[in-house]
Amino acid sequence: MTRSRTQTRSLQGAVVVALVLMLFEEGAAADLARGRNIALRWCSQCHIVASGQSTGSDSVPTFVEIGESEHFNQARLSRFLASPPHSRMPDLSLTRTEIADLVAYIKAQHR
Ligand code: HEC
Known part of the structure; x- marks a missing residue:
């Protein structure tokens, strides 16, 4: 309830970074x-x-x-x-x- 907007934002940011890293890994190694x-x-x-x-x-x-x-x-x-x-x-x-x-x-x- 009291979670601030910035906290939610940074959580979303972390998820996006993790997804991008996964995609990168996928593409990088044959x-x-x-x-x-x-x-x-x-x-x-x-x-x-x-x-x-x-x-x-x-x-x-x-x-x-x-x-x-x-x-x-x-x-x-x-x-x-x-x-x-x-x-x-x-x-x-x-x-x-x-x-x-x-x-x-x-x-x-x-x-
Ligand atoms: C429908 C049949 C068919 C399929 C499906 C097929 N090929 Fe071929 N492939 C050929 C034929 C026929 C040749 C010989 C080409 C020629 O003589 O013009 C060839 C040639 C090649 C060559 C060149 C070999 C050389 O010494 O010139 C490679 C590399 C190759 N195929 C890879 C693949 C890969 C990887 C796949 C799957 C993603 C694949 N082929 C799917 C029929 C096929």
Whole structure:
């Protein structure tokens, strides 16, 4: 009842700061587990994205091949995923966070 307006304000301020920090954390660190989930969900129809997966399209590079490719360093891979060049590969309109997670996941793939 007697809580002052300033106290309420600073409480709201603290909540806003906490939310912003959470969002920042979310965007800052690429996350392998999230990358794997996105890969299984959006890419596995065509690409072999994880060991143990047996179905994918013919003549589509696997994520191990892409991960080990000299050509696809992180920057090139991010650019490719941000807007796939006119190819047989669909543009999935990924967010920057999704791309960062995917790149981290793909670059972590090895035979
Ligand atoms: C509908 C099928 C399909 C889906 C879904 C798909 N891709 Fe592809 N992708 C392809 C094909 C086909 C190619 C080969 C492109 C070409 O030959 O023009 C390709 C090529 C690529 C390449 C370039 C490989 C190279 O060596 O040139 C990358 C990287 C890639 N895909 C990543 C992804 C990621 C990440 C996802 C999920 C977000 C995804 N793809 C979803 C079909 C697909």
